[in-house]
Amino acid sequence: xxxxxxxxxxxDTQAPSPxxxxxxxxxxxxxxxxxxxxxxxxxxNERQLVSYAQDLKKAFDLMKQRAExxxxxxxxxxxxxxxxARFKDEETGAHLLRLSAYSRVLATHLGLPREEVERITAxxxxxxVGKIGIPDAILAKRGPLDADEWKVMRTHPGLGGSLLxxxxxxxLQTAYVIALHHHERWDGxxxxxxxxxxDISLAGRIVMLADQYDALRSERPYKPPFSHERTFDIxxxxxxxxxxxxxxxxxxxxxxxxxxxxxxxxxxNRDAPAxxxxxxx
Amino acid sequence: xKTILLAxxxxxxxxxxxxxxxxxxxxxLEASDGKSALELAKAELPxxxxxxxxxxxxxxxxxxxxxxxxxxxxxxxxxxxTAKGQQADREQTERLGVAAHLVxxxxxxxxxxxxxxxxx
Numbered sequence: 001x002x003x004x005x006x007x008x009x010x011x012d013t014q015a016p017s018p019x020x021x022x023x024x025x026x027x028x029x030x031x032x033x034x035x036x037x038x039x040x041x042x043x044x045n046e047r048q049l050v051s052y053a054q055d056l057k058k059a060f061d062l063m064k065q066r067a068e069x070x071x072x073x074x075x076x077x078x079x080x081x082x083x084x085a086r087f088k089d090e091e092t093g094a095h096l097l098r099l100s101a102y103s104r105v106l107a108t109h110l111g112l113p114r115e116e117v118e119r120i121t122a123x124x125x126x127x128x129v130g131k132i133g134i135p136d137a138i139l140a141k142r143g144p145l146d147a148d149e150w151k152v153m154r155t156h157p158g159l160g161g162s163l164l165x166x167x168x169x170x171x172l173q174t175a176y177v178i179a180l181h182h183h184e185r186w187d188g189x190x191x192x193x194x195x196x197x198x199d200i201s202l203a204g205r206i207v208m209l210a211d212q213y214d215a216l217r218s219e220r221p222y223k224p225p226f227s228h229e230r231t232f233d234i235x236x237x238x239x240x241x242x243x244x245x246x247x248x249x250x251x252x253x254x255x256x257x258x259x260x261x262x263x264x265x266x267x268x269n270r271d272a273p274a275x276x277x278x279x280x281x
Numbered sequence: 282x283k284t285i286l287l288a289x290x291x292x293x294x295x296x297x298x299x300x301x302x303x304x305x306x307x308x309x310l311e312a313s314d315g316k317s318a319l320e321l322a323k324a325e326l327p328x329x330x331x332x333x334x335x336x337x338x339x340x341x342x343x344x345x346x347x348x349x350x351x352x353x354x355x356x357x358x359x360x361x362x363t364a365k366g367q368q369a370d371r372e373q374t375e376r377l378g379v380a381a382h383l384v385x386x387x388x389x390x391x392x393x394x395x396x397x398x399x400x401x
Contacts, residue, residue: 046293053300060393
């Protein structure tokens with residue numbers, strides 16, 4: 001009978017020998033060690049990733065903060081420019097506040113996007129910044145202006161425009177068109193250019209109506225303050241001086257819907273008594 | 282205080298997203314599967330849910346559909362955070378009116394911006 005040793009060749013020997021077992025064990029241990037090291041590496045990567053995530057959040061928050069601070073500083077500068085203009089003018093802080101508020105009501109009613117509403121509201125107070133270029137004698141005159149003085153006065157929209165022209169920020173670009181257009185009229189009888197209809201920027205048309213309302217409600221050297229009812233009448237039906245054709249029909253319709261709010265805003269933000277000057281700023 | 286719910290079956294991913302969004306103004310809740318995500322959403326009414334699609338049991342898309350069905354949870358903003366990024370997948374989530382569909386590996390900046398736009 002042949003022995004197993006004769007039938008099987010050496011290379012076929014599968015019977016585990018002590019040497020092969022040790023080798024396999026060693027290999028298993030090596031694999032296990034590599035596995036452990038890989039898991040440890042994964043864990044280190046994970047911790048590093050968490051650290052990245054924390055820093056990313058910090059950077060994002062900082063970026064947001066800086067953007068907000070920049071916008072606030074920008075607006076602060078505008079307001080101070082505005083106050084420089086007011087040193088030379090009778091317009092009160094309360095008037096500018098009311099003007100912003102009226103503009104917001106009208107712009108919102110027209111369904112403008114929130115960002116645009118906010119921009120027009122913020123830019124409205126700058127409408128008369130051009131008055132800084134008008135001589136004091138004319139600005140401070142108590143009585144009515146003569147023809148030559150009016151001619152000078154009517155340059156203030158253009159002056160305001162040249163001050164604000166070519167700005168980078170959307171806010172100042174809106175202030176630019178408001179300054180230029182706030183005395184233009186829908187029917188083309190306004191100044192300085194006699195623009196008509198949609199050639200006048202919407203922001204300009206809005207502020208023009210808001211300004212008219214406030215002027216009629218307020219006391220001026222040349223007129224007493226008018227009641228809300230009388231003002232409503234003058235704007236919607238005209239009085240010979242002010243005509244409905246001066247206004248954008250859509251804006252007039254908005255005014256008719258929201259006029260009570262404008263009245264409430266006027267009452268809530270009346271000018272301080274005449275004894276108080278610009279220390280109210 | 283705004284509430285954000287994170288639903289994903291991968292704990293490492295939940296940790297990463299939670300760390301990325303971590304903010305004293307946010308309360309961040311976690312769920313590791315669709316069923317508990319839906320229960321937690323109905324109980325807590327978070328402002329935003331960051332929702333994985335492929336989860337065991339109830340999938341993210343089913344959770345989203347259920348949230349939309351229920352008038353109570355209909356107002357929750359859904360940010361889909363998923364490996365599924367094919368056009369057909371995007372259309373499916375769009376039909377459910379999700380606020381965003383972010384594909385893994387996602388941009389953490391994009392996630393931050395979306396969340397900020399919703400509850401910032």
